[in-house]
Amino acid sequence: MQGDNVLIVKRNVKYPRIELKTGVPMLILPQNNNFNVDEILQKHREWINQKLEFIKRIEEKYKNQKIYTRSNDDFIKLVTNLIDESAIALGKKPSKIIFRYMKTKWASCSQQGKITFNLMLKYLPPRLIRYVVFHEMVHLLVPNHKQNFWNIIKKQFKNFNQYEEQLFGYWFLLQNKELN
Secondary structure, X not given: OOHHHOEEEEEOOOOOEEEOOOOOOEEEEEOOOOOOHHXXXXXXXHHHHHHHHHHHHHHXXXXXXXXXXXXXXXXXXXXXXXXXXXXXXXXXXXXXXXXXXXXXXXEEEOOOOEEEEEHHHHHOOHHHHHHHHHHHHHOOOOOOOOHHHHHHHHHHOOOHHHHHHHHHHHHHHHHOOOOO
């Protein structure tokens, strides 16, 4: 793999990293350092190729999934109800809920308890929206993805790995669609 196959981006980061969130390899470099791009890519070639193969397999497997249509209002209502449901199960509520388009993730939870949901979730089946909401609500209790986090997830979603794979499938499916 050579540098011309990879998008090179300089950001205010300490260390170089490789991202594949859009399906295109992106090497993120610190702004004020000179790193050897080819050396970094060579070092991580196997990992990059494995991830690209995974993306290709997921894209093929999920290319014909149903894309749901619901208004932003209907989506927000659904998520709000799911948050209330999860709050009862977990005994915790978010400090704030935000809805907006996000480029690289379905949702996020801040240390202050603010949960942001990607409006692209509105195109997913209800079961996946429910999973994402619960996932973010669990972050109100456990901020990381260590074993304790997954133990809580497993109580509600025994086959959470299937949900995670389906989210990848929808992510790459929606990246290639023109949506309203």
